[in-house]
Amino acid sequence: MQGIHLRQLNPTTCELVVDNDLVAGEFKAQQPAIQAYLQERLHNRQASLQIRISEATEKKAFGRVEKFQMMAAKNEALMQLKEAFGLELYS
Numbered sequence: 001m002q003g004i005h006l007r008q009l010n011p012t013t014c015e016l017v018v019d020n021d022l023v024a025g026e027f028k029a030q031q032p033a034i035q036a037y038l039q040e041r042l043h044n045r046q047a048s049l050q051i052r053i054s055e056a057t058e059k060k061a062f063g064r065v066e067k068f069q070m071m072a073a074k075n076e077a078l079m080q081l082k083e084a085f086g087l088e089l090y091s
Helices: 021-042 064-074 076-085
Strands: 005-010 013-018 048-053
Touching: 013 021, 021 048, 064 076
Parallel strands: 013 048
Antiparallel strands: 005 013
8 A cells, every 4th residue: 555645636536546557456446436435425426536557757655664775875874873773674
């Protein structure tokens, strides 16, 4: 679920951006049920959900390891702390 982003396009439409065709297919199969749920809970029959596969140029979500590596590249003290305490990174 890390590669899934939800954003509001306009007051009645949300866009679900996923990483690949497989995930998009799973969500498209459930789209009518999800949309009906949103319409009922929001009390708005115009609420809709669009599903789209992300482009290769779009920014992707990062995992814990990638976030740490990006922060460590900006601040060398993080890597020193990791080494001093003998910490390991897990994805």
